[in-house]
Amino acid sequence: MDRYTLLRELADSWVLLSLVLFFVGSCVFALRPGTRALHRDAAESIFRNETRPVETGEKEAE
Template sequence: MEIYTALRQFADSWALLFMTLFFAGAVLFVFRPGAKHHAQEAALIPLKDDQDD
């Protein structure tokens, strides 16, 4: 049972902190200035015509 307790304490402290920081970083990355242009460009990729010659 000692390994369970150690993993549980890790998950409750450092893993939670890491996941929170990762989530905050992902949100900041998505809503950064200039991201709208890249998102619109990526959204139009499926609609571009294929240039198979």
């Protein structure tokens, strides 16, 4: 058996299986129960400490 055939069989079976398991595990980790507050905090973090928008012509570091 040459190298190409061996690597192709490996990629068709075990590597594909491991990548599918990694993808499913990543989805389960991201969507696990109890992380809604963490996701909401991350989504709203760009709006933190902002009392009003910067007007045009106004310096931001005043």
